[in-house]
Amino acid sequence: MNSIKIFADSTCDLSADLIKHYEIGIVPLYVTFESQSYRDGIELTPPELYAKVSETGKLPLTAAPSPSDFIQAFTPYVEQGQQIIYISLSSELSSTYQNAVIASKEFEQGRVEVFDSLNLSTGIGIQVLKAARAAEAGQNVQQILSLLAEIRPKVDTEFVIDSLDYLHKGGRCSGMQNVVASLLKIRPVIKVIDGKMTPAYKVRGSREKAFDQMVSNALSNKANMDRGTLFVTQTMAHEDAEKLRATLNETIQPQEVFITEAGCVICSHCGPKTIGIIYLKE
Template sequence: MTQETAEPQVAIVTDSASSLPEDLRRRFGISTVPIWIQIGDESLKEGVDLSNDEFYKRLDGPLMPTTSAPPPSEFIEAYRTLAKKMKDIISVHIMSQGSATCAIASLAAESVPEANVTVYDSGSVSMGVGFLALEAARCALRGLKKEDILAKLDYIKSRIYAFAAIPTLKYLRRSGRVSRGKAALASLLSIKPVLEIKDGVISVVDQVRTFPRALHRILELAHNAVGKRSAVVAVMHANAPDAANDFAAQVKKRLNVKEMIVGEAGPVLAVHGGPGLVGLVLYTL
C-alpha cells in the first residue's frame, strides 16, 4: 500500500450534506461548504449559523425549515483558498437529482481558472457522499493522482447502498414530498416507509406497520445487497442517537463490518424524514 504523504497534490471538498463527522473532516483535511437552511426570512449556514440542536428545536415551529444549495460565492472562496496550495481539486457533492449543489459548484469552478476543479456527483446523500469524500482524501494523502482518485471513486460509487427508515410521514407532508391525504392515511394505518437511495433516485421499497420492523427491513435489504462480503458501514440518525446505537449493534451482528461510523444525518435528511429517522449506508470492499 502506498504510504501517506505530508503534502497531498489533490484537495478534497464536499458539502455538509455529506454528514461527515467533524473529527474525520479535520483529520483528513476535507474542506466542507455548508448547505443553507431557510427558516422564514432567515438564511442560515448548517453547522455555522445553526447547530443541529437549534435546528431540531425549530423544526416543529410555525415556519417549516427548508434546505438549499450554497451560493456560488461559497464554492469560489473554498476553491481559491485551496488553489493557493494545490491546483487539482475534487469536489464531491450530494446527488444532482433533487439538489442544485453540483450545478452551482460547477458554475463556481469556472470562476476559479487557477484551479483544476472536478465536480463529482455522488448520486447519493449523507454518508453516501461522505464515504466518497473520505476515500478521496485518503487516496490524496497516499499520493495518488487526480485521475486515479476519480477512478477509485467510480469503483466505490457503484458499490454504495443507502437505506432509511422513517418513523412518520409528518415531515414529508410538511415539506411537500407527499400529499396531506396520503400522510393522513399512512398515519391512520401506522405505515412506516422504507427508502432506498441508489443512482441518484430515492425510492420507497417497502411499507411496514412498525418502526422496529422498518429497521429490520433495511438491515435485511443491506444483507441481501452485500451478503457475507466485508463492508464499510455508517448508521446515520436524525436526533436519535440511542436508537442508532442500538441499531448499530444489530448491524454488527448481521453484517461483516470492517469499519463503522455512527453519526448525525443533519438537516438535509431531517427536514424531510423528521426526528427519529435512521439510515444505513454501506459499501463493499
C-alpha cells in the first residue's frame, strides 16, 4: 500500500481499469431528476441518464459532494496513516473544490491536500493518472503537488458536441440557435481555458469533418506535445473513438491512447455522441 492515496471525483472519467490498477479513490458528484438524487457512476449510468432525459424532456441538476461526503471518503485512509491528494473538478465549474477544502480542514494539517485541476473529464484524469504514477514511483506529497502545478497549464482539452439539444435544454443556447445549428449541421467545439468551458470554433458539416479538424489541431501541436499519454473521451460514440485512436496512433505515435467514457455529470451538459481529445503540451 502506497503511503499516499490519490483521490479524484467522478468527473475525472478515468476507466474502471485505471482506477482499480492505481487504487484511485473516487468521490461521486450527484445527478438529480426532480426529487431523486443519484451518485454519478454508482447509482446512475450515462445510458440510464439519456433514457430519463428522453422520457422527461428535461435535464437533471448536478451537485457537488458535500464536505461530509469528502470527510467520509478520506477518513479511513487517514486513519490508516496515509496522506491524501485530492484532485478536483475545476473550481470555475463547481463548488466541489471548495467543499473538499472545507473537509480537509477537519484533518491534521498536511494529511489532506486539495488540488484544483482547473479542468474537466479526462482533462482532470490525465492529471490524476500522472499523480498516481508519481505516487507509485515513490514521490512524496510536495513532489507530486509540484508536478501537478507544472502540468496543469499544459493540459489541452478539446471536444466536439454533436448536437445543441442538451445545451438548449440546459439554457446555454436559445431555441433559434438550436434550430439554425440543426439545419446547417453546425457542431460546436469546446475547449477548456482557465478552468472554464469556452466555445472555441464551430464546424459546419459532418461529424467526420469535425473529427478531422480536432486531429488537425492536435497535429499542429505535435512538435510540442507530450506523446506519452493521450485520451479520447466519448459518450455513446465508441466506434468513432476507436477510429480517432487509430488515427492518433498512426499520425502522432504516442506511447498510449486510452479511450474513456464520460460520466453522467459531463453527459448531462454535453449530450450523447460528444467526443474529445486530451493531451499534455510539453
